[in-house]
Amino acid sequence: MAKAEIPVISFEPFLKGDSEQRKAVADQIYRAFHDIGFLYLKDSGILQGRVDSIFTLARQFFDLPLDFKKRYTIRDPAENQGYSPKLAGDHRESYEHRRFTNELCPTSQELTDHNPEIANFQVIMDEFYKECFALSEQVLKCLALSLGLPGGEHYFDSMMERSDPQLRIMHYPPVPAASVTASRGADDAGEKRAKPHCDYGFCTLLFQDGVGGLEVDPFHTGNYIAAKPIPGTVLINIGDLLHRLLNGRVKSTLHRVVAPAVEVADESGMLPSRYSIPFFVHPDERANINPIVLSDQEEQLYKGVNAGIWRAWRTSRFYNVPEKEKYFLDQLGIAHELVRTAIIN
Numbered sequence: 001m002a003k004a005e006i007p008v009i010s011f012e013p014f015l016k017g018d019s020e021q022r023k024a025v026a027d028q029i030y031r032a033f034h035d036i037g038f039l040y041l042k043d044s045g046i047l048q049g050r051v052d053s054i055f056t057l058a059r060q061f062f063d064l065p066l067d068f069k070k071r072y073t074i075r076d077p078a079e080n081q082g083y084s085p086k087l088a089g090d091h092r093e094s095y096e097h098r099r100f101t102n103e104l105c106p107t108s109q110e111l112t113d114h115n116p117e118i119a120n121f122q123v124i125m126d127e128f129y130k131e132c133f134a135l136s137e138q139v140l141k142c143l144a145l146s147l148g149l150p151g152g153e154h155y156f157d158s159m160m161e162r163s164d165p166q167l168r169i170m171h172y173p174p175v176p177a178a179s180v181t182a183s184r185g186a187d188d189a190g191e192k193r194a195k196p197h198c199d200y201g202f203c204t205l206l207f208q209d210g211v212g213g214l215e216v217d218p219f220h221t222g223n224y225i226a227a228k229p230i231p232g233t234v235l236i237n238i239g240d241l242l243h244r245l246l247n248g249r250v251k252s253t254l255h256r257v258v259a260p261a262v263e264v265a266d267e268s269g270m271l272p273s274r275y276s277i278p279f280f281v282h283p284d285e286r287a288n289i290n291p292i293v294l295s296d297q298e299e300q301l302y303k304g305v306n307a308g309i310w311r312a313w314r315t316s317r318f319y320n321v322p323e324k325e326k327y328f329l330d331q332l333g334i335a336h337e338l339v340r341t342a343i344i345n
C-alpha cells in the first residue's frame with residue numbers, strides 16, 4: 001500500500017524544462033494522483049500576491065450584510081452561480097463564479113455602495129479564474145503525457161476548450177468551542193465544517209488560509225490525515241469524473257473539513273473562522289466521459305456518461321433538490337452503480 005502522505009511537487013521543471021524534465025514531473029504527478037488522489041504543487045506560476053488578494057476579496061465579500069449577499073443567491077443548482085448561504089449539515093457560506101455565466105455577480109457599483117474598498121470584484125475574480133484555468137490545463141497535460149494518452153498532451157484539449165469550471169470563495173464562520181466539545185463522538189474529530197465527500201468534476205485546485213482543518217481519507221478506511229496549509233502551494237485533488245474517464249487509474253479521494261481544536265478558542269469561547277478557495281475543474285458539458293482503456297485486456301469499469309448531465313445531477317444533490325437529482329440520475333442510467341463511495345456530496 002502506498003504511503004499515506006500527500007507529496008509536495010515542484011512544477012517549475014514542467015513549466016521551464018526540456019521534454020525529459022517535463023515527463024519526469026508528469027510522472028510524479030500521475031503517481032501522486034494514482035496513489036493518494038491529492039498533491040501539493042509548488043512553483044505553480046500562480047503568485048502568492050494574487051492568492052492573497054483573492055483572500056482579501058473573499059473576506060470583504062462575506063463581511064457584507066446577509067440581506068445584501070442573499071440578493072445574489074443561486075437560482076438553479078444546474079447553473080450553480082451566485083451566493084449560497086449556509087446549507088444543512090455544513091457550516092459555510094460560499095459564492096460561485098463561472099467562466100461564461102455570471103448574471104448573479106454583484107457589480108462594482110452595488111458593492112462599493114456597501115464597502116468602498118471592494119471595487120472590481122468581477123475583474124479580480126475573472127483574473128484569478130484565468131490563472132487557475134491555465135494551471136488546470138497544464139496539470140491535465142501532465143496526466144495525458146504520463147499515461148501516453150491518444151493525442152499526447154493534447155488529449156484533454158477538446159474537453160477543456162469550452163469548459164466552464166467554477167471558482168468558489170468560501171467562508172466557514174467562527175464556531176463556539178462548546179458546541180464542538182458537545183458533538184465530539186468516539187470517532188469524531190470534532191464539529192465538521194464540511195462533511196466527508198468526493199469532488200465530482202475532473203479535479204480541484206484548492207487554496208486555503210492558515211487555519212487548517214482539511215482532512216483526507218486516502219484509502220477510504222476512516223483514517224483521516226491532515227492536509228495542512230503549506231504556504232506557496234496549491235493543493236490539487238482528483239474528482240469522480242476524471243476517476244471514471246481514466247478508468248480508475250487516478251483516485252477521487254474522500255475529504256472533509258473539521259473545526260480547529262478547542263484549545264485555540266479565543267477568550268469568548270469561539271474557534272476561528274476559515275476561508276478557502278477551491279477551483280472546480282469540469283469538462284465541457286457536451287463531452288462524453290467514456291472510460292479509456294489502454295489495452296485489449298483492460299475492461300471499462302464504468303458506463304460512459306455525459307459531462308453536463310453528470311454535473312447537473314451532482315449539483316442537484318449538493319443543493320438538496322431531490323426531484324432534480326433523481327431526474328438527472330435517471331438520464332445517466334447509473335443508479336445501479338452509484339459511484340464508488342457511499343458518501344458523496
Ligand SMILES: O=C(O)CCC(=O)C(=O)O
Pocket residue numbers: 170194199206208214255256257276277278
Ligand atoms: O474548504 C476546504 O478546504 C475544502 C472544501 C471542499 O472540499 C469542497 O468544497 O469541495
Ligand SMILES: [Fe+2]
Pocket residue numbers: 197198199255
Ligand atoms: Fe471537496
